[in-house]
Structure formats: structure tokens, C-alpha cells
Amino acid sequence: MDSLLSGQLLVATLVVGALYALVALGLNLIYGTMRLLNIAHGDLVMLGAYVSYWGFSLASVSPLVSMFVAMALSALLGMAIYVVLVRRALHSTALVARIEANSLLIFFGVSVILQNTAALLFTANPRAYAYLDQVIRIGDAAISANRLVVLVVALVVCVAAILYLRLSMTGLAIRALIQERDAARLAGIEPERIHLLSFALGFAMAALAGSLISMIQQVSPFMGFPFTIAAFVIIILGGLGNLMGSLIGGFLLAAIETYGVALTSASFRSILIYGVFIAVLVWRPQGLFGGARVAR
Amino acid sequence: MHRKSIVTFMALAGLVLAGLAQAAEPVRIGFSLSKTGMFANATPSQLNVYELWKEQVNAAGGLDVAGERRPIEFVSYDDQSNTGNAVKIYEKLITDDKVDLLLAPWGTPFHFAVAAVLERHKFPMIGNSAASVQLREIKPGYIWFPTSAIPDKIAEEMGKLLSSRGVKTVAVTNLQLPFSLEIKQFLMPVLERAGIKVVVDEAYPPGIKDMTAILIKVKNAKPDAVLSLSYPPDSVLYMMTARELGIDAPFQFVLIGPTIDFFAKMFGPAADGIVTVGHWSPHQKAWPKAKPFFDAYVAKFNTRPDYLDSALAYMSVEILEQAVAKAGLDKEKLRRVIASTTFDTINGPVRFDGVQNATTPTMFLQLQAGEAQIVWPPDQATAEIMRKPAWPAQ
Numbered sequence: 029m030d031s032l033l034s035g036q037l038l039v040a041t042l043v044v045g046a047l048y049a050l051v052a053l054g055l056n057l058i059y060g061t062m063r064l065l066n067i068a069h070g071d072l073v074m075l076g077a078y079v080s081y082w083g084f085s086l087a088s089v090s091p092l093v094s095m096f097v098a099m100a101l102s103a104l105l106g107m108a109i110y111v112v113l114v115r116r117a118l119h120s121t122a123l124v125a126r127i128e129a130n131s132l133l134i135f136f137g138v139s140v141i142l143q144n145t146a147a148l149l150f151t152a153n154p155r156a157y158a159y160l161d162q163v164i165r166i167g168d169a170a171i172s173a174n175r176l177v178v179l180v181v182a183l184v185v186c187v188a189a190i191l192y193l194r195l196s197m198t199g200l201a202i203r204a205l206i207q208e209r210d211a212a213r214l215a216g217i218e219p220e221r222i223h224l225l226s227f228a229l230g231f232a233m234a235a236l237a238g239s240l241i242s243m244i245q246q247v248s249p250f251m252g253f254p255f256t257i258a259a260f261v262i263i264i265l266g267g268l269g270n271l272m273g274s275l276i277g278g279f280l281l282a283a284i285e286t287y288g289v290a291l292t293s294a295s296f297r298s299i300l301i302y303g304v305f306i307a308v309l310v311w312r313p314q315g316l317f318g319g320a321r322v323a324r
Numbered sequence: 325m326h327r328k329s330i331v332t333f334m335a336l337a338g339l340v341l342a343g344l345a346q347a348a349e350p351v352r353i354g355f356s357l358s359k360t361g362m363f364a365n366a367t368p369s370q371l372n373v374y375e376l377w378k379e380q381v382n383a384a385g386g387l388d389v390a391g392e393r394r395p396i397e398f399v400s401y402d403d404q405s406n407t408g409n410a411v412k413i414y415e416k417l418i419t420d421d422k423v424d425l426l427l428a429p430w431g432t433p434f435h436f437a438v439a440a441v442l443e444r445h446k447f448p449m450i451g452n453s454a455a456s457v458q459l460r461e462i463k464p465g466y467i468w469f470p471t472s473a474i475p476d477k478i479a480e481e482m483g484k485l486l487s488s489r490g491v492k493t494v495a496v497t498n499l500q501l502p503f504s505l506e507i508k509q510f511l512m513p514v515l516e517r518a519g520i521k522v523v524v525d526e527a528y529p530p531g532i533k534d535m536t537a538i539l540i541k542v543k544n545a546k547p548d549a550v551l552s553l554s555y556p557p558d559s560v561l562y563m564m565t566a567r568e569l570g571i572d573a574p575f576q577f578v579l580i581g582p583t584i585d586f587f588a589k590m591f592g593p594a595a596d597g598i599v600t601v602g603h604w605s606p607h608q609k610a611w612p613k614a615k616p617f618f619d620a621y622v623a624k625f626n627t628r629p630d631y632l633d634s635a636l637a638y639m640s641v642e643i644l645e646q647a648v649a650k651a652g653l654d655k656e657k658l659r660r661v662i663a664s665t666t667f668d669t670i671n672g673p674v675r676f677d678g679v680q681n682a683t684t685p686t687m688f689l690q691l692q693a694g695e696a697q698i699v700w701p702p703d704q705a706t707a708e709i710m711r712k713p714a715w716p717a718q
Binding site: 034036037039040041043044143144147151152153154155156157158161162163170171172175244245246248249250251253254258282285286287289290293294295297298 | 540
């Protein structure tokens with residue numbers, strides 16, 4: 029029982045939670061502002077992971093440097109996808125009503141293209157590298173240096189993102205758009221610019237998660253799907269469009285996984301996670317922090 | 325006059341072309357592999373071997389078909405990690421593409437699915453990447469399995485290995501997927517009979533993202549041996565978490581992962597001492613073809629072959645090559661030759677008894693200084709088994 033209070037479990041929860049939160053936050057940003065279901069989100073994580081893998085293997089570039097490259101490339105990709113695929117759909121009043129359903133198809137296509145392009149270019153061989161794998165002791169807990177880096181970077185970025193959205197003018201504009209899209213337009217907020225920015229930020233955060241993940245797990249073209257699933261569970265759990273909800277949801281899920289298993293047994297891991305998910309939705313269908321939504 | 329000479333010219337040209345085609349008609353070999361989908365990251369180690377073999381055979385003048393040399397041509401499809409697709413593809417390969425020979429798909433469920441197609445069309449195929457006790461239930465006829473890593477044998481040999489190391493207590497963690505579940509099922513009674521106490525027994529579902537809670541239990545139990553019956557993603561988790569927690573059991577076994585190239589790249593010296601399943605090592609001097617295969621693979625793909633899957637895939641093509649040299653392309657002749665000959669492969673001699681490999685014993689590998697060495701059974705060993713050293717310090 030005393031292992032339950034140990035720092036080790038807490039550290040494990042924080043690492044997994046921060047990563048979950050980072051991936052979910054990017055997804056929630058895009059969904060919140062544009063109601064787009066980006067099911068290619070996990071594949072952006074995959075792309076970020078490959079950027080860092082190749083950076084390290086070919087040029088010995090640390091992932092802490094290549095993650096900026098990954099974020100920039102991904103943001104560009106996001107903006108390109110927005111301009112080419114999404115903008116038209118958002119402008120046409122007929123299509124905008126069905127945007128959520130249409131976005132599933134659009135992003136499914138993007139996902140398939142990303143996965144198969146990666147498989148063609150890089151082969152499906154699983155890849156990995158060793159970086160910062162020494163073990164560091166913090167109090168009574170031990171953590172690999174690379175997992176500590178994942179925790180710190182992911183946490184800092186999540187908190188910075190939330191602060192940005194709370195305190196900066198553009199951030200407030202984004203939140204206004206999430207809260208009430210049509211009224212925001214009336215208040216003089218240009219949705220076009222915000223959409224572009226949300227795509228760039230959302231995609232960049234996914235790629236950042238990928239760069240971090242490449243230090244602690246194998247990289248392969250089809251690795252993204254589990255992250256997409258986890259991100260969707262978290263944003264629904266925390267409340268669609270509520271960014272703080274994603275942060276809390278990510279840590280909550282990680283806590284259930286770690287402490288739930290410690291209290292019961294490992295075979296209950298999936299039952300606990302999805303059980304809590306279903307229970308929350310039954311009690312509060314809009315998610316833990318989601319506001320009541322008028323159906324559009 | 326003009327028209328007649330054109331026609332004559334074309335007739336002559338046609339004859340010449342036909343003559344040329346006759347001289348080098350390729351042998352068409354069909355197969356399907358999961359190039360996309362959830363198994364896609366496991367199949368390259370097999371596809372690479374097929375490509376390497378084709379290149380080697382064609383460079384040597386072609387496949388020896390009962391005396392005649394013909395180049396190899398592949399007819400391959402992507403089954404998208406779906407066994408239903410694999411069945412349809414093999415049907416198509418046999419009835420529509422009318423290939424001369426077949427190579428195996430990847431993975432146990434795919435082998436089982438395709439076995440029925442082979443039986444129906446009486447088309448022999450040598451399997452490779454399949455391992456389950458259910459292999460024995462397949463009627464011997466048109467498919468064979470060269471692997472010796474079969475769950476009940478693995479369990480039996482593990483019991484002997486653990487006893488020989490003086491292990492009294494063991495912690496078992498297993499992923500709830502077929503191969504690891506099968507091994508666990510046979511392992512428990514073996515351990516009980518050997519008088520080895522199981523102090524931790526934790527099963528976990530696929531998709532797990534953290535093993536800290538499980539391994540804290542393992543660490544607190546201080547076992548003599550830890551058996552992580554895991555697949556690559558959780559094998560990685562095991563290694564990272566065991567190192568963080570400093571699990572210092574002298575015997576640590578990871579089921580699937582250590583034979584794959586990325587594992588050594590990811591863990592380096594931390595992986596030394598890890599024991600895993602496998603029955604091939606390039607360091608076995610009794611198998612002269614082993615090291616050349618290893619070197620050729622590394623030269624072509626800039627990565628090491630998988631000590632289990634790649635070795636088995638190459639064995640299956642060696643067997644096919646030797647069988648075709650004897651029997652040509654006639655299906656019934658091939659079947660008789662495969663079922664009765666002892667073949668010389670990179671893994672030593674292989675002879676089939678029914679569907680199974682009757683000559684290669686079940687073995688275990690250990691990573692030592694980054695190299696896979698055979699450490700069990702003692703009479704097959706290329707190196708002596710060592711205690712798992714302490715995890716590398718900071």
C-alpha cells in the first residue's frame with residue numbers, strides 16, 4: 029500500500045498525463061474553433077516522430093532541437109491543408125452545416141495519405157534511437173532523463189498554450205470563436221485568421237508530441253492511430269472545445285491507468301479507462317467541463 | 325510486293341521474339357504481406373528477405389528448376405493486415421495470376437487462413453513466421469512450418485533453463501494476445517512441476533501506456549527471474565521501466581522485441597543479458613551459411629535482420645529453392661520432395677515430420693555485447709548464458 033503513495037507512481041502519471049494532454053490539446057483547438065474532427069491527428073504525431081528520428085540518426089541532431097523543425101513543418105502542413113481542403117467547406121453555407129461529418133471523411137483521407145506516404149518513403153521497419161536514457165533520482169522516485177524531458181516540455185507547452193489563450197488578444201479571439209462562432213464575427217473577429225492559426229497551432233502541438241515520443245518509443249508509419257483514439261477520448265471526457273478540460277482529462281486518464289492498475293490489477297487497465305469514460309458521459313454528456321451545446 | 329515483305333518481316337520478328345521469350349521465361353512467385361495496417365511494422369523483416377533472395381538467385385543466373393535456370397519474378401499484394409484479404413489474394417494468385425510457386429504471408433493467423441486455400445487447390449507452400457500449438461492440428465499436406473519456437477516447447481525448455489540457473493521464484497507479466505497467452509498457459513504447470521514459485525502474475529491488455537504499477541509489484545517481490553511475455557510496444561515499456569526501478573533479477577526474459585534491430589539501437593548496453601526466444605544466430609559456426617546471410621542482409625538494407633522472423637523467412641526460401649531444383653514446378657512432386665528431404669539451411673539441417681520441423685530444437689537467445697547468441701540448450705549454444713548485468717549507471 030505504501031507504494032501507492034510513492035513518488036514513482038506519481039512521476040509515471042505525470043509523464044503519461046502530460047503527453048496525453050499535449051496531444052489532446054492540439055486536437056481540441058481544431059475541433060473547438062472549427063468543429064473539425066481531425067482523425068489524422070495521430071499521424072501528425074507520427075510525422076513529428078520521424079522528423080526527430082531522422083534528425084538524430086542522420087545528423088545527430090538532438091530531438092530538443094529537431095522538435096522546432098517538426099513543429100514548423102507541421103504548422104505549414106496544417107495551414108496548407110486548411111487553405112486547400114477546408115476553407116472552401118467552411119465558406120459554403122450548405123457545407124458548413126455538415127462540416128463535422130464531412131471533416132471525418134476529409135481527415136480520414138489525409139490520414140491514409142500520410143500513413144502510406146510515410147510507409148513508402150521510410151519503409152514500415154520500426155525505428156528507435158537512444159537519447160538521454162540515463163536514470164535520474166528525484167526523491168524516492170527514479171525516472172529516465174528522456175521521460176523527464178517529455179514531462180517538462182509537454183507540461184510547459186500545455187500551460188503556455190492555456191495561458192496564451194487566457195491572456196493574449198489572439199488567444200481571447202480564439203476562445204471567443206470557440207464559444208460563440210457567429211457572434212464572434214459580429215464582434216469584429218476575423219474567423220479566417222483564427223482558423224489558420226488554430227490549424228497551425230494544433231498541428232504543431234501534435235508534431236511536438238511526436239518529437240518527444242520518438243525518444244521513448246519505437247517509430248513506425250502506423251503508430252499514430254492509438255494517439256488519435258486517446259486524444260478523442262480525452263477531449264470528449266474533458267469537454268469538446270474546453271482546453272482546460274483537455275489538460276485535466278489527460279492527467280485524469282493517466283491517473284486512472286497508473287493508480288487504477290496499482291489498486292486492482294493490470295488486466296483491469298482498459299476496463300477502468302473506458303468504464304470511467306462511459307460513466308462520466310452518462311452523468312455529464314457534455315464532458316466534465318463542457319458547456320451545454322445547442323445542436324446546430 | 326511491298327506488303328508481302330512487311331508481313332514476312334513481322335512474321336520473322338514474331339518468331340525471334342517468341343524464341344527469346346522461350347529462353348528466359350521467368351518463374352512467377354506469388355505472396356501477400358501486410359504492407360499497411362497494424363502489422364505493417366512487423367512485415368519488413370520478412371519482405372526484405374524475399375527481396376534479398378530474389379536478388380541473390382537472379383544474380384547467380386536464375387532459379388534452378390530441375391536443371392533449367394530461370395529468373396524469379398514476384399507477384400505480390402498488400403493484404404492490409406486483414407486475414408480475409410490474404411485468403412482472397414492467395415485464391416487470386418493461384419487461379420487468376422496462375423503463379424508457379426507461392427511464398428508465405430506474415431504471421432500465425434495469416435498462415436492458418438491461407439492453409440485452407442492451399443489444401444483446396446493442392447498447392448504446396450512453405451510457411452515461416454507462424455508459431456502455435458494449433459499448427460499440429462493442420463492436416464499435413466500442403467503447408468509446412470520450420471519454426472521450433474512453439475509455445476508448449478518454449479514453456480518446457482524455459483522450465484529446464486530456469487531450473488539449471490537455480491531459479492526458485494519467478495515473476496510473470498504477460499500481454500493478452502495469442503502467442504504470449506499460449507506460452508503462459510503451458511508455462512504455469514511447467515513451473516509448478518519444477519518447484520518454482522510464481523510470486524507475481526500480472527496480465528495486461530494491449531495498448532497499455534505505462535507499466536510502473538505492475539513492475540513496482542515485481543520489484544517488491546524480489547524474484548530470481550522475471551519473464552516479460554510481451555510484444556514490442558510493451559517490451560519497450562518493460563525495459564524502460566525496469567531500468568528506472570532498477571529491477572536486478574539475474575534472469576530477465578523478454579518475449580518479442582530483442583531480436584528486432586530497433587531494440588539494440590534503442591537500448592544499447594542496457595539490453596545486454598536479456599534472454600529471448602529464437603533458434604538462429606549468425607555466430608553458430610556449425611551453420612556455415614548463417615554469417616554470410618547476416619552480412620548480405622546488413623549490406624543490402626543497412627539494418628540487421630530479425631533473428632527470428634528473418635531467419636525463418638530465409639530458411640523457407642532456401643527449402644523452396646532446394647526442393648524446386650530437385651522436383652521442378654510440378655506440385656505433387658514438390659510436395660513429396662518437401663515432405664521427405666533433409667534441407668541444408670542457414671539454421672542447419674531441416675527435415676519435416678508432418679507439418680513440423682523435426683530437427684531444429686527449441687532454443688533461447690541472449691543479447692551479449694549487442695549480439696544475439698544461442699544460450700540454450702547447452703549443446704547448441706554459441707556462448708555461455710550470463711547473469712543479467714546491472715542496468716547501466718547514469
